[in-house]
Amino acid sequence: MNFETLAIHAGQEPDPNNGAVMTPVYFTSTYMQDGVGKPRQGYEYSRTMNPTRKALQDCLAALEGGNHGLAFASGLAATDTILRLLSADTHVLAGNDVYGGTFRLFDKVLRRFNLDFTFADTTDPESVADALTPSTRLVWLETPTNPYLRITDIRAVAEIVHVHENKPLLVVDNTFATPYLQRPLELGADIVVHSMTKYLGGHSDVVGGAVVVKDKELAEKLYFLQNAVGAVPGPMDCFLVLRGIKTLPLRMDRHFENAVAVVEFLENHPKVEKIFYPFHPSHPGQKIAKQQMKNGGGMISFIMKGGRDAAIKMVEATRIFTLAESLGGVESLIEVPAAMTHLSVAGSQLDVDPALVRLSVGIENKDDLIEDIKQALEQT
Ligand SMILES: Cc1ncc(COP(=O)(O)O)c(C=O)c1O
Numbered sequence: 402m403n404f405e406t407l408a409i410h411a412g413q414e415p416d417p418n419n420g421a422v423m424t425p426v427y428f429t430s431t432y433m434q435d436g437v438g439k440p441r442q443g444y445e446y447s448r449t450m451n452p453t454r455k456a457l458q459d460c461l462a463a464l465e466g467g468n469h470g471l472a473f474a475s476g477l478a479a480t481d482t483i484l485r486l487l488s489a490d491t492h493v494l495a496g497n498d499v500y501g502g503t504f505r506l507f508d509k510v511l512r513r514f515n516l517d518f519t520f521a522d523t524t525d526p527e528s529v530a531d532a533l534t535p536s537t538r539l540v541w542l543e544t545p546t547n548p549y550l551r552i553t554d555i556r557a558v559a560e561i562v563h564v565h566e567n568k569p570l571l572v573v574d575n576t577f578a579t580p581y582l583q584r585p586l587e588l589g590a591d592i593v594v595h596s597m598t599k600y601l602g603g604h605s606d607v608v609g610g611a612v613v614v615k616d617k618e619l620a621e622k623l624y625f626l627q628n629a630v631g632a633v634p635g636p637m638d639c640f641l642v643l644r645g646i647k648t649l650p651l652r653m654d655r656h657f658e659n660a661v662a663v664v665e666f667l668e669n670h671p672k673v674e675k676i677f678y679p680f681h682p683s684h685p686g687q688k689i690a691k692q693q694m695k696n697g698g699g700m701i702s703f704i705m706k707g708g709r710d711a712a713i714k715m716v717e718a719t720r721i722f723t724l725a726e727s728l729g730g731v732e733s734l735i736e737v738p739a740a741m742t743h744l745s746v747a748g749s750q751l752d753v754d755p756a757l758v759r760l761s762v763g764i765e766n767k768d769d770l771i772e773d774i775k776q777a778l779e780q781t
Pocket residue numbers: 475476477478500502503543547574576577595596597598608609610727
């Protein structure tokens with residue numbers, strides 16, 4: 402089946418009890434057993450598995466071209482569970498432009514458990530090769546990155562990582578692209594991770610995370626951790642993401658169409674210093690982006706000419722773009738990463754320009770969006 406059909410049907414069957422077309426929200430924590438150790442349909446307890454979550458997990462696996470999907474209470478809960486595959490005194494190599502919360506989890510929490518982290522420019526596969534050590538067990542990539550929208554060649558990095566001694570796992574955070582635009586497992590990644598809070602949910606009404614893998618042994622380790630650690634989403638959250646995913650292809654095409662119009666407006670604007678958009682000719686990763694992504698997505702970042710103050714004035718002046726953290730919903734959002742989503746990287750190697758503005762371009766009418774940006778820029 403093609404992606405658009407999978408987005409609507411994968412993992413979902415009319416309910417066997419009553420024919421309900423949409424997967425019901427199974428609000429139950431536990432399941433009757435026919436005898437000791439004989440659960441009726443394999444379900445015992447909802448931390449371990451819940452039918453609504455199962456439908457979502459199977460749908461996620463199909464969309465990413467994997468065999469096993471896992472849903473979590475947030476993107477960071479998914480990240481944390483993946484990192485628990487590792488033992489103390491091992492090394493993780495991560496990209497030097499990642500979501501601020503990912504950096505905070507690595508740097509401020511997991512270092513205390515004797516995991517070692519270094520951050521490298523993964524857009525250059527050679528610098529990945531140089532930064533791998535004999536104790537590296539995991540390589541963490543975002544592409545496009547948050548907030549600079551940098552592009553890493555997933556296939557090239559996978560080739561380097563997989564010939565390295567001890568075979569580190571290659572993880573790709575696919576939140577910005579979504580499986581509609583990019584499927585990292587098909588390019589050689591071992592694990593795909595998502596904040597489902599963003600495009601997968603798509604309506605800014607749910608927080609969730611996802612992990613998808615191909616390998617059965619790896620999946621078993623992750624299912625064990627999902628149950629043993631317990632950072633699972635409730636059935637209502639799973640339902641909301643399942644519903645959101647049904648329109649993912651339509652939304653992503655429209656996000657792209659609107660983003661291209663906004664980029665065209667911003668590229669020649671006298672108050673804009675520099676623009677970051679993966680499919681823009683000025684982007685150093687444009688060629689790779691076009692190879693590994695179906696379209697350029699809905700995220701745009703740009704640097705304001707007047708520095709931090711101009712950036713703050715601008716984001717406070719929009720009327721349709723809502724000043725808020727997060728991204729990927731149907732509504733347009735705007736923020737200043739250095740002061741908002743990426744506060745935790747301040748002063749580190751991942752520091753973000755205070756004049757950087759990040760847009761999550763929604764699916765409203767593009768003329769209205771441009772008009773809004775135009776009037777906000779006039780006020781700076
Ligand atoms: C790229 C990326 N990965 C992971 C996360 C974390 O996800 P969550 O907020 O659902 O925990 C975010 C959140 O903004 C993100 O942008």
